[in-house]
Amino acid sequence: MLLVYGLTNPSTPCAARSLKGRLAQTLGRWPFLMPLALGFLTGLNLCPPFLLAFTGAAWTGSLGLTFIFFNTLFVLMLYTGRTDVYRAIFFIVIAVGFIIFFITNLIEVRGSMVLKPENMICGQAPFCHLAIPSIIVPAALTRTIVFPGSLATGFANVFAMVVLWVGASLTLGRGWCSWGCFYGGLDEGFSRLAKKPRLKHIDRRWTYLPYAVLGGVVLVSTLTLSPAYCEWLCPFKAVTEFPAVTSFKLGVQTAIFVSLFVGLVIVLPILSKRRIQCGLFCPLGALQSLTNKINIFEVRIDRDKCVDCGRCISLCPTFSLDEASVRQGRTLLSCTRCGKCMDHCPKGAISYHIKGTKLGVSAEKARALFLYPAFLFGTTIGGGMLAGAISRLLKLVTTGSMF
Amino acid sequence: MLRLKAFLGYTLAVLATPLVMVTFLASGPLPSILVKATGLTLSPWIDGDVVRQAVDRGAYQVLLHRPVFDGLVGERKQGFMQIDWTPLSALPGRVAEEVDFDEDGQADFRLELDVQTSQATLTPYNSKAVSIEGVYKLETARAVRVVLRNPRK
Numbered sequence: 068m069l070l071v072y073g074l075t076n077p078s079t080p081c082a083a084r085s086l087k088g089r090l091a092q093t094l095g096r097w098p099f100l101m102p103l104a105l106g107f108l109t110g111l112n113l114c115p116p117f118l119l120a121f122t123g124a125a126w127t128g129s130l131g132l133t134f135i136f137f138n139t140l141f142v143l144m145l146y147t148g149r150t151d152v153y154r155a156i157f158f159i160v161i162a163v164g165f166i167i168f169f170i171t172n173l174i175e176v177r178g179s180m181v182l183k184p185e186n187m188i189c190g191q192a193p194f195c196h197l198a199i200p201s202i203i204v205p206a207a208l209t210r211t212i213v214f215p216g217s218l219a220t221g222f223a224n225v226f227a228m229v230v231l232w233v234g235a236s237l238t239l240g241r242g243w244c245s246w247g248c249f250y251g252g253l254d255e256g257f258s259r260l261a262k263k264p265r266l267k268h269i270d271r272r273w274t275y276l277p278y279a280v281l282g283g284v285v286l287v288s289t290l291t292l293s294p295a296y297c298e299w300l301c302p303f304k305a306v307t308e309f310p311a312v313t314s315f316k317l318g319v320q321t322a323i324f325v326s327l328f329v330g331l332v333i334v335l336p337i338l339s340k341r342r343i344q345c346g347l348f349c350p351l352g353a354l355q356s357l358t359n360k361i362n363i364f365e366v367r368i369d370r371d372k373c374v375d376c377g378r379c380i381s382l383c384p385t386f387s388l389d390e391a392s393v394r395q396g397r398t399l400l401s402c403t404r405c406g407k408c409m410d411h412c413p414k415g416a417i418s419y420h421i422k423g424t425k426l427g428v429s430a431e432k433a434r435a436l437f438l439y440p441a442f443l444f445g446t447t448i449g450g451g452m453l454a455g456a457i458s459r460l461l462k463l464v465t466t467g468s469m470f
Numbered sequence: 471m472l473r474l475k476a477f478l479g480y481t482l483a484v485l486a487t488p489l490v491m492v493t494f495l496a497s498g499p500l501p502s503i504l505v506k507a508t509g510l511t512l513s514p515w516i517d518g519d520v521v522r523q524a525v526d527r528g529a530y531q532v533l534l535h536r537p538v539f540d541g542l543v544g545e546r547k548q549g550f551m552q553i554d555w556t557p558l559s560a561l562p563g564r565v566a567e568e569v570d571f572d573e574d575g576q577a578d579f580r581l582e583l584d585v586q587t588s589q590a591t592l593t594p595y596n597s598k599a600v601s602i603e604g605v606y607k608l609e610t611a612r613a614v615r616v617v618l619r620n621p622r623k
Contacts, residue, residue: 208542447494
């Protein structure tokens with residue numbers, strides 16, 4: 068795919084350019100082959116959620132729509148040189164698609180969004196990546212997984228998600244939070260609703276909160292041998308599944324879920340135009356920040372081009388830039404590689420960069436090398452769910468029911 | 471040195487795309503291998519731990535799970551024991567069982583369950599049996615969890 072990109076984008080000094088030949092001529096003559104070729108990479112793969120949705124979604128044409136949607140966005144991303152605007156569309160649609168797909172499946176299988184105690188005893192709760200900080204230390208100390216899900220079989224089992232998380236951490240670092248996380252798009256979507264921020268000044272000290280939440284979640288989970296984040300703090304319980312309110316404790320927990328969702332995912336992102344849940348609360352985001360250290364990609368600022376206008380600092384959705392970091396030509400550890408700063412930098416001073424290479428020499432090459440795995444990861448994790456969601460919506464339109 | 475670092479950087483960057491593909495392909499078969507390799511299991515606080523004894527009652531069986539007191543370090547003062555009646559189709563309207571959870575030769579509590587209404591009654595014979603945590607309608611069984619005091623604490 069890198070070869071295809073390099074051959075079809077003449078402004079790009081791609082690593083594979085020297086291999087120009089018949090393929091270049093062919094693609095140059097029939098550029099529509101590129102999206103088709105990309106389709107194989109961004110859609111036709113063997114990940115379980117995709118195959119699961121494939122069986123139910125193929126007949127409605129939703130699969131085709133998903134292919135077209137993904138490939139159009141990716142081609143636009145490559146040809147226009149703009150990253151964030153197309154990534155955001157992709158990211159938000161994946162999140163909405165996930166919610167539709169997940170809730171309708173729950174209702175179809177269980178009859179409601181309620182997670183019954185019986186489901187938990189039998190290990191039937193789908194595992195999501197946000198629970199990872201809760202399970203790591205208890206697993207190391209007690210050799211047990213403190214989450215009521217299946218360890219290795221069925222949809223969204225614990226180890227499958229851990230494998231995906233490790234893969235994402237190695238390839239994207241905290242890029243996971245802007246390319247792979249199927250909750251992040253909700254936060255992002257609401258942060259883009261208002262034209263101007265009403266809440267302009269947020270104290271930088273709040274950026275330490277995710278690390279405090281991470282520490283608290285790990286500690287409480289270890290001491291109680293239970294998934295503390297899922298039980299008490301997850302805002303996304305409000306739009307996925309939650310325990311039936313059968314006691315005062317469960318009532319309090321549900322009230323917390325709803326309050327956090329309304330506050331951190333809807334209201335504060337609208338007011339601040341920032342991703343508050345992702346940037347100032349999510350414990351997995353904090354843990355994921357550490358993986359930026361071992362990841363080969365990073366975002367760098369060319370100090371020769373930078374005019375210190377501060378636009379990137381004021382726009383960064385996850386508070387990953389400040390004056391000091393800009394002076395050093397780097398982002399903070401929490402950078403999610405969303406590309407917003409790059410798209411809005413008036414001097415084009417910010418770019419993706421590969422560690423170990425010379426700054427500014429091959430920014431386009433670094434961008435391409437990051438976008439392929441990032442987009443591939445996002446489409447693979449979200450493709451099946453989006454196809455499933457489109458299928459449900461088409462069913463709703465044609466039959467009046469989503470089921 | 472700079473050229474070597476750049477070469478390694480580009481190599482790792484190029485490998486990121488195939489690594490993503492391998493990650494997704496591996497997310498199917500790898501979990502089972504990892505579970506076996508690590509020996510990790512579901513927490514007993516969630517699944518009720520292993521069945522310690524199966525009591526045959528003719529048409530149905532009573533499965534007595536190992537009492538769970540596991541803590542982070544050592545054991546907790548309070549835990550629970552899960553008792554299953556199975557198969558569901560063979561259960562009479564009302565079932566009862568006397569349980570000796572600490573295996574000292576004397577029953578610690580008697581548990582009665584109305585299968586239709588899922589109402590359970592606990593009759594403690596000593597202070598070790600505290601209360602009923604919950605009654606659960608499983609696919610092929612009815613399960614009851616009884617809160618217990620740890621006799622070793």
